[in-house]
Amino acid sequence: SQQGEEDPQALSIQEGENATMNCSYKTSINNLQWYRQNSGRGLVHLILIRSNEREKHSGRLRVTLDTSKKSSSLLITASRAADTASYFCATDAGSDKLIFGTGTRLQVFP
Amino acid sequence: DVKVTQSSRYLVKRTGEKVFLECVQDMDHENMFWYRQDPGLGLRLIYFSYDVKMKEKGDIPEGYSVSREKKERFSLILESASTNQTSMYLCASSFSGRYLNTEAFFGQGTRLTVV
Numbered sequence: 452s453q454q455g456e457e458d459p460q461a462l463s464i465q466e467g468e469n470a471t472m473n474c475s476y477k478t479s480i481n482n483l484q485w486y487r488q489n490s491g492r493g494l495v496h497l498i499l500i501r502s503n504e505r506e507k508h509s510g511r512l513r514v515t516l517d518t519s520k521k522s523s524s525l526l527i528t529a530s531r532a533a534d535t536a537s538y539f540c541a542t543d544a545g546s547d548k549l550i551f552g553t554g555t556r557l558q559v560f561p
Numbered sequence: 562d563v564k565v566t567q568s569s570r571y572l573v574k575r576t577g578e579k580v581f582l583e584c585v586q587d588m589d590h591e592n593m594f595w596y597r598q599d600p601g602l603g604l605r606l607i608y609f610s611y612d613v614k615m616k617e618k619g620d621i622p623e624g625y626s627v628s629r630e631k632k633e634r635f636s637l638i639l640e641s642a643s644t645n646q647t648s649m650y651l652c653a654s655s656f657s658g659r660y661l662n663t664e665a666f667f668g669q670g671t672r673l674t675v676v
Contacts, residue, residue, distance in 0.1 A: 457603075482663065484665075486665075493651060493667035493668055493670055494604075494651070494653075494665075494667045496665065499663070539604065541665070543663060547592050547658045548606065548609045549592075549606070551596070551604035553601070553602065554604075
C-alpha cells in the first residue's frame, strides 16, 4: 500500500489552543495536500504545498513539508469549535493518482 | 461552483447483487477517483481514471470494476456485492497535474450497506 499515515489519530484541545497534525508518506511527490472532512460528508481541500516549498500559510493554517523525511505538518492556530473535523493529507505519488492517509480526528472544545 | 454529484446518498443491496455507483462532475476535469472510507483506515483508493476509457488500479481494486465512457461520468461497479463491501464510497475529480492545480473536489459520498 502507498497509503500514508497521520499522527496523532485523535486530538482534543480547547478553543484558542493550537492544533498540530503530522503526516508521513512513502513515495516521491510533486505536491502534498491537506483536506478536511466534517462528520459523514465529503472532503474539502484546505491547502496544497509543492515539493520545492518548505512552508505555506493560508489564514490560520500553516503547512510545512520536509521531503528528506517524507513528512508534513499542519498547524491550525487559535482553534475554534468549528474546526472540529477529520483532517487528511494526500500525496500524488509522482503522478495524478491521489493517495490519502489515515486521518487525524480533531475535537475542539468550547 | 465545482460540483461532483454521486447518484445516491444511501444504498442497501443484497449479497450477490451487481451494484452501480455513479458519479458526475461538471468541471471538465481529466481525473476522477473512487475511494472507500472505513473507520480507522482513512480513504483507500479503489480506481483512478485519468481520461475517458483510461483507468488505473488503486490499492484495493479486488471485487470492483469501473467504467468511464464520458469525461464527466465515472461509474464504480461491484460485480457481486459482499458484506465486506459495506462502506462509505467517495468520488472525486481534479484537473490533470500539467495544469499545476490538482486540488480534488469530492462528492457527498454514498453509504452502501450490503445485507
